[in-house]
Amino acid sequence: MVSENVEQLDQEAFFVSASPVMRKLRAQAELLAQADVPVLILGESGSGKDAVARLIHKLSVRSGFKFLKLNCAAMPGDMLESELFGARRAFNLGAGRSTSETLELAEHGTIYLDEIAEMPSELQARLLQALLKSDLDSEHRENGRPAGVRILAASSSNLERALADQKLREDLYYRLSAFTVRVPPLRQRRPEISLLLRYSMHRLAKHYGLSAREFPAAMLDVCQWYSWPGNLRELEAFVKRYLVSGDQALIPGEFDSEKGCEPLNSSRGTERVSSSAIARNPDETEPAPKSLKSFIQGIKCEAEKNAIGAALEKTGWNRKAAARLLKVSYRTLLYKIEQYQMNASLHSLSEPSMVRLAAHEKGNGKAS
Ligand SMILES: Nc1ncnc2c1ncn2[C@@H]1O[C@H](COP(=O)(O)OP(=O)(O)O)[C@@H](O)[C@H]1O
Ligand SMILES: [Mg+2]
Incomplete structure (x- = not known):
């Protein structure tokens, strides 16, 4: 290769x-x-x-x-x-x-x-x-x-x-x-990102005796614009997670609980969602938030999902128009829709945050 x-x-x-x-x-x-x-x-x-x-x-x-x-x-x-x-x-x-x-x-x-x-x-x-x-x-x-x-x-x-x-x-x-x-830093070498992803996949797959996986276009797109604060070491760790889990919805930075979920049109161009803060499968029971901080992260993700839902409804599920409205790329929007498992017929906004915050406080005593 x-x-x-x-x-x-x-x-x-x-x-x-x-x-x-x-x-x-x-x-x-x-x-x-x-x-x-x-x-x-x-x-x-x-x-x-x-x-x-x-x-x-x-x-x-x-x-x-x-x-x-x-x-x-x-x-x-x-x-x-x-x-x-x-x-x-x-x-x-x-x-x-x-x-x-x-x-x-x-x-x-x-x-x-x-x-x-x-x-x-x-x-x-x-x-x-x-x-x-x-x-x-x-x-x-x-x-x-x-x-x-x-x-x-x-x-x-x-x-x-x-x-x-x-x-x-x-x-x-x-x-x-x-x-x-x-x-x-890697963020100043963006033209290399897809090549590095493929080489890392090739190398790691060989190292672990696994079959290399292809990167879905939406994942490549997110990787292309992610800021990679941990540089090539972070990229390799991401490839390793994808190689092992095969989870096509993986996005870089998602385990970074300090940074959590950033807004969709974040000025740093870093768009990520904390996987710990959203349940991918609506049938899965959402794990109890560990701290107020992680709970707030969950709310941020929920706010993002709600903003996408509102834009989609406003444009009659015209995703190109919704992407323009949200000031994000069409691909990013498609990725987010998949990430949040939204679709035109089933889409419903999640429970209002305040109701959940009240439930959270009730469950944890007074938040300090
Ligand atoms: N130019 C490069 N091409 C491909 N892989 C690289 C390149 N530079 C670094 N890597 C890989 O990225 C990882 C981190 O690189 P490393 O040299 O250890 O970083 P640093 O010493 O700056 O912390 C290593 O696994 C290394 O093999
Ligand atoms: Mg070193």
């Missing part, structure tokens, strides 16, 4: 660069790979920083050697220290032996330091020294092999703030940021 805009990073992972902004990033990664310099990779969580680091390694002279990732946010400082600098604190990124197992493993290869701003300050200082030393050693080649290890670093934090708070050392930042790659 590999095409012009998709390349294989390893047995399972693909790198998609099908939008103008990602094609530019791909070309930048290729240049940086050849330069064998440290690179700082910035981007929101889930946008693909690890993937870019792997791509740079793969395209570099070090690709025949190891790529090792150390997550500075997930490791206690002393563990990170011994991974990087070895038990005897004899750090050596240049040619020659080091006392650190990680460095030995990664010799001639690449070490990827994720969430660099979380690295303890003392280690940051030592990393800087090591980078400066490896600059001096950079002319060394051992039997034609690249000397030492190459450092790639990444961060999803606001580095200006990390610098201002003295969490990230300025000297290390300036050393690393000479070559910076910014991975755009």
Whole structure:
């Protein structure tokens, strides 16, 4: 399934660069790979920083050697220290032996330091020294092999703030940021969304030994306009849910109870409905709302359903006219109609919210 805009990073992972902004990033990664310099990779969580680091390694002279990732946010400082600098604190990124197992493993290869701003300050200082030393050693080649290890670093934090708070050392930042790659969030790479959905489906289906599912047009439409705050990681989780459940009414963001159901013509262009807040099948007993908050979300969804119902009735169930009236796309409206299981003959507005709110308060005592 590999095409012009998709390349294989390893047995399972693909790198998609099908939008103008990602094609530019791909070309930048290729240049940086050849330069064998440290690179700082910035981007929101889930946008693909690890993937870019792997791509740079793969395209570099070090690709025949190891790529090792150390997550500075997930490791206690002393563990990170011994991974990087070895038990005897004899750090050596240049040619020659080091006392650190990680460095030995990664010799001639690449070490990827994720969430660099979380690295303890003392280690940051030592990393800087090591980078400066490896600059001096950079002319060394051992039997034609690249000397030492190459450092790639990444961060999803606001580095200006990390610098201002003295969490990230300025000297290390300036050393690393000479070559910076910014991975755009998924909402700025919309032309890639359908390709990413299909590749993720293909990859996950293979991984779980399941048959890949087709995406219904209405689902693709919603995915196309969703804001994907969790970026590609959220997209993959969505594909996984669809692959496993086969629920054609799934929409991204629906498990995000904090955000819940947003209005149909939300200004962020993010249109989602909390599945926990609506019963898809009218015959199913609606689960009791867990909190006033989830109950209010339910009311919002109900309000949306009522607005759709009113627009449809006003236009005599002319769905194109109703979509215009509601200021949403025709496809979105069709999707919502399916979502709320509305139809011309059966459609009835749900119970007034106030009656249900009263029942809710009665059942839960006074809402605080
Ligand atoms: N360009 C890309 N093409 C295809 N899949 C990608 C791409 N970038 C990231 N992914 C996938 O998206 C998920 C999240 O990416 P990752 O690199 O771990 O994000 P980050 O490090 O920024 O949090 C991973 O499963 C990764 O394989
Ligand atoms: Mg990462």
